[in-house]
Amino acid sequence: MPLDKIEQINPSRLVGIWHITENLDQLLQLITLTERQREEMNLHKVDNKKLEWLSARILIKLMAAQFDINFEGIEKNEHGKPCLTKSPCEISLSHSYPYVAAIIDKTKDVGIDIEQPKEKLQKVAHRFLSTPELDFIKDDTLMLCKAWCAKETLYKIYGLRGLVFSENLLLEPYDHTNSGIITGNIIVNGSAKKYKLEYKVTEDYVLTYNVS
Structure with missing residues (x-):
């Protein structure tokens, strides 16, 4: 097993x-x-x-x-x-x-998300990232995968449809390390709620889930 x-x-x-x-x-x-x-x-x-x-x-x-x-x-x-x-x-x-x-x-x-880093994320980055997020992530595929996983995790925590990833789910800058914490914010109707998301990078996938 x-x-x-x-x-x-x-x-x-x-x-x-x-x-x-x-x-x-x-x-x-x-x-x-x-x-x-x-x-x-x-x-x-x-x-x-x-x-x-x-x-x-x-x-x-x-x-x-x-x-x-x-x-x-x-x-x-x-x-x-x-x-x-x-x-x-x-x-x-x-x-x-x-x-x-x-x-x-x-x-x-x-919330939890697991993904395999793929170059196709580069083509859709502008759809799910805000301008400040694009600025600090740039064209780094692994950093993009962390961002995608983190936002999927936030979306699952919220549990309701209708969120715009680039507006309602915002990430604070994070490191290029293989493990650590991403701080994510769910912003709805002017109210923000902050979550700590743990990320782990392996040879095969990127994993994120909330620890708070």
């Missing part, structure tokens, strides 16, 4: 990474699905998407067990945000094949 890790961030929060190496049949042996859940999985026509869907649920099931929570599935609320069935815990999921990331907290809103 290629569970990469489950890390405890604080007494109420866990972060997990799954590296997909299994085929569909092997993953199905690790979790029991209802007929409705199988139908949901099969809505994905591409095999890799089915593998991501399954791996995310296996990972969350393992993480929930560490909090003595019985995993009954994942649903989406009216805003499309994933939620644990019959549990008040907050969760967030992300995938960039062959990796899946998840975060769970007993009470507080959470």
Whole structure:
């Protein structure tokens, strides 16, 4: 079972990474699905998407067990945000094949994102970055990937649609290091809320999630 890790961030929060190496049949042996859940999985026509869907649920099931929570599935609320069935815990999921990331907290809103740095981010940077962000990130693909992950994380924390990444989700300058903290701000209707986002850079991906 290629569970990469489950890390405890604080007494109420866990972060997990799954590296997909299994085929569909092997993953199905690790979790029991209802007929409705199988139908949901099969809505994905591409095999890799089915593998991501399954791996995310296996990972969350393992993480929930560490909090003595019985995993009954994942649903989406009216805003499309994933939620644990019959549990008040907050969760967030992300995938960039062959990796899946998840975060769970007993009470507080959470967000997580995992991506592989790609040059195509250069073409869309102006769409999700503000002018000050473009100035300090410049054309650095890795820095762009950190920014994209950080803003996706903030978007998932907020949990509602309608945000403009370049206006409502703003990042303070951060370092070129492989691990550290990005300070992000969610600004809506003139009111700002600040979050500390941890980032980690590996040979295969960039990961961000909120620690506050």
